[in-house]
Amino acid sequence: MFSRLRNDFPILDTRIGESSLSYLDSGATSQKPQCVIDTFTEYYSQRNAAVHRGAHSLAVMATDAFEAGREAVADLVGGAPEQVVWTKNATEALNVVALGIDRASDGFGGETAQRFGLGPADSIVVTEMEHHANLVPWQQLAQSTGAQLRWLPVTDAGELDLSDLESIVDETTKVFAFTHVSNVLGTINPVDALVARARQVGALVVLDACQSVPHMPVNFVDLDIDFAAFSAHKALGPTGLGTLWGKTDLLNSLPPVLTGGSMITTVTMEDSAFMDAPQRFEAGTQPVAEVAAFTTAVNYLAEVGLEKIFDHERELAGVLLDGIAKIPGITVLGAAENRIGTVAFDVDGVHAHDVGQYLDSQGVAVRVGHHCAQPLHRRFGVTATTRASTYLYNNTEDCEQFLAALAEVRPFFGVQ
Amino acid sequence: MSTQMQQLYQQVILDHSRERAGNSDLLGDSAAGAHGSSHQINPTCGDEIELETEISEDGGIAVRWTGDGCSISMASASVLTELAAENSVEGMLDIEAKFHELMHSRGTMAGDEEILGDAAVFSGVSKFPARIKCALLSWVAFKDALNQAQTSLKE
Numbered sequence: 001m002f003s004r005l006r007n008d009f010p011i012l013d014t015r016i017g018e019s020s021l022s023y024l025d026s027g028a029t030s031q032k033p034q035c036v037i038d039t040f041t042e043y044y045s046q047r048n049a050a051v052h053r054g055a056h057s058l059a060v061m062a063t064d065a066f067e068a069g070r071e072a073v074a075d076l077v078g079g080a081p082e083q084v085v086w087t088k089n090a091t092e093a094l095n096v097v098a099l100g101i102d103r104a105s106d107g108f109g110g111e112t113a114q115r116f117g118l119g120p121a122d123s124i125v126v127t128e129m130e131h132h133a134n135l136v137p138w139q140q141l142a143q144s145t146g147a148q149l150r151w152l153p154v155t156d157a158g159e160l161d162l163s164d165l166e167s168i169v170d171e172t173t174k175v176f177a178f179t180h181v182s183n184v185l186g187t188i189n190p191v192d193a194l195v196a197r198a199r200q201v202g203a204l205v206v207l208d209a210c211q212s213v214p215h216m217p218v219n220f221v222d223l224d225i226d227f228a229a230f231s232a233h234k235a236l237g238p239t240g241l242g243t244l245w246g247k248t249d250l251l252n253s254l255p256p257v258l259t260g261g262s263m264i265t266t267v268t269m270e271d272s273a274f275m276d277a278p279q280r281f282e283a284g285t286q287p288v289a290e291v292a293a294f295t296t297a298v299n300y301l302a303e304v305g306l307e308k309i310f311d312h313e314r315e316l317a318g319v320l321l322d323g324i325a326k327i328p329g330i331t332v333l334g335a336a337e338n339r340i341g342t343v344a345f346d347v348d349g350v351h352a353h354d355v356g357q358y359l360d361s362q363g364v365a366v367r368v369g370h371h372c373a374q375p376l377h378r379r380f381g382v383t384a385t386t387r388a389s390t391y392l393y394n395n396t397e398d399c400e401q402f403l404a405a406l407a408e409v410r411p412f413f414g415v416q
Numbered sequence: 417m418s419t420q421m422q423q424l425y426q427q428v429i430l431d432h433s434r435e436r437a438g439n440s441d442l443l444g445d446s447a448a449g450a451h452g453s454s455h456q457i458n459p460t461c462g463d464e465i466e467l468e469t470e471i472s473e474d475g476g477i478a479v480r481w482t483g484d485g486c487s488i489s490m491a492s493a494s495v496l497t498e499l500a501a502e503n504s505v506e507g508m509l510d511i512e513a514k515f516h517e518l519m520h521s522r523g524t525m526a527g528d529e530e531i532l533g534d535a536a537v538f539s540g541v542s543k544f545p546a547r548i549k550c551a552l553l554s555w556v557a558f559k560d561a562l563n564q565a566q567t568s569l570k571e
Contacts, residue, residue: 350487351463351485351486351490352486353461353485353488353547353550354486354487357424357544361420368461369460369461374462383463412425414434
């Protein structure tokens with residue numbers, strides 16, 4: 001099945017110089033199957049119109065396409081369609097929550113929003129392995145409200161250190177934001193244990209699901225989290241689209257950050273009343289074609305099956321880790337058993353940029369740098385790493401092409 | 417191995433990336449002559465350099481730096497250090513301008529070895545847009561630090 005579906009991704013036939021392409025950078029962005037690409041043409045040639053306004057037939061078709069996306073996502077991650085809010089990207093989704101809490105702390109949103117209010121006596125907890133998108137907005141919120149920012153440290157094995165969980169997440173904690181899967185280490189975090197602690201102290205749980213939703217079965221209702229964010233482009237969909245998922249009563253009481261058209265009920269010259277979620281957070285013209293294309297992507301993932309995708313990538317992760325272990329001078333960051341096919345490593349004596357450049361000359365696409373996780377790199381004593389990350393379209397040959405090129409890196413740069 | 421890779425990673429660059437001229441402890445304000453320092457970061461990759469420039473009474477330039485980065489950025493700082501030791505302030509400003517131009521040439525310039533010396537071997541870097549900032553990191557720091565040293569010389 002997986003060898004056949006590779007043909008659905010036309011970009012994988014690209015030649016890089018004299019080499020075939022081994023695309024191992026899906027952690028940064030995924031490639032798109034032909035059906036997703038075709039959806040853009042189909043949408044713009046047959047269904048394009050403004051959604052949620054106008055009474056003509058095309059507007060109805062466009063609105064149906066737009067709303068069908070919510071249903072597809074709700075089928076994938078649990079909950080009802082109205083719990084799915086479209087944003088520009090996952091970063092915006094996390095900011096909508098953090099800034100919404102900030103506004104509530106300033107008294108916006110009336111009485112129902114006061115449940116979100118933060119002050120100097122409160123704390124926000126994150127982890128040391130967060131992507132900057134799930135760290136910087138919380139730093140900003142802490143600075144704005146006077147709340148204390150705390151974090152769970154990471155062990156040498158690249159897992160969250162839960163030994164002080166009860167003192168770090170305590171009665172003062174109002175928000176507990178953490179990633180489901182590390183975008184650097186590939187570690188799958190124990191969401192159940194973290195949510196259980198959050199529930200004991202009454203903290204809101206915000207989950208960064210960017211690296212989990214595309215690669216494994218995830219159900220936000222079963223996980224009992226409050227808000228979650230993920231991006232379309234990492235899950236076979238287009239850029240320019242993210243998803244904020246939330247519990248309905250929380251979404252409906254969180255003050256919106258972006259205001260304007262399409263999100264109001266009544267507007268006078270002095271004041272406005274807002275709609276319920278999801279429209280509450282969708283001011284202005286929305287990326288409708290992107291939603292239609294993402295719907296195709298979600299259906300594609302569901303058809304293949306996230307369970308099977310997870311197993312397939314676990315196999316590839318094994319090939320990568322076993323192969324890297326045989327190459328001298330390579331140190332993998334973290335060693336979590338419970339992981340996806342994302343592997344970051346340091347090459348002794350060769351900077352990550354140079355590693356990436358050499359791999360590129362052999363047709364291998366990887367990410368180099370700090371992967372938007374500077375504190376995590378600092379914790380492991382490095383400024384930059386090379387990261388290989390798999391997806392459903394990768395095969396063992398991709399991994400072997402990568403491993404063969406990696407084995408040549410230190411000799412090329414004259415490092416013994 | 418592709419020719420482009422060989423053009424990018426010339427032996428001179430690989431040698432300088434390992435044997436780094438000027439990569440030493442910084443003196444800070446204990447430097448004897450007119451001096452300046454600059455800290456530069458490449459935010460996309462986290463590469464960084466802290467570079468000091470000192471102008472002695474006879475007009476000679478000394479460069480010292482510490483940094484962490486790829487072979488291109490480290491070799492570039494090393495080559496810069498050697499050039500500074502051999503040139504006047506005016507000469508280095510001219511070299512800096514020509515090096516800047518070379519880096520933005522997208523591979524259309526060869527680089528004048530007469531003026532640029534070892535820095536001419538970085539011409540291959542200009543074909544790799546993602547790496548231009550690596551080659552320029554130390555030069556940006558140098559220009560800034562030299563400007564400060566010149567200012568303190570006038571005071």
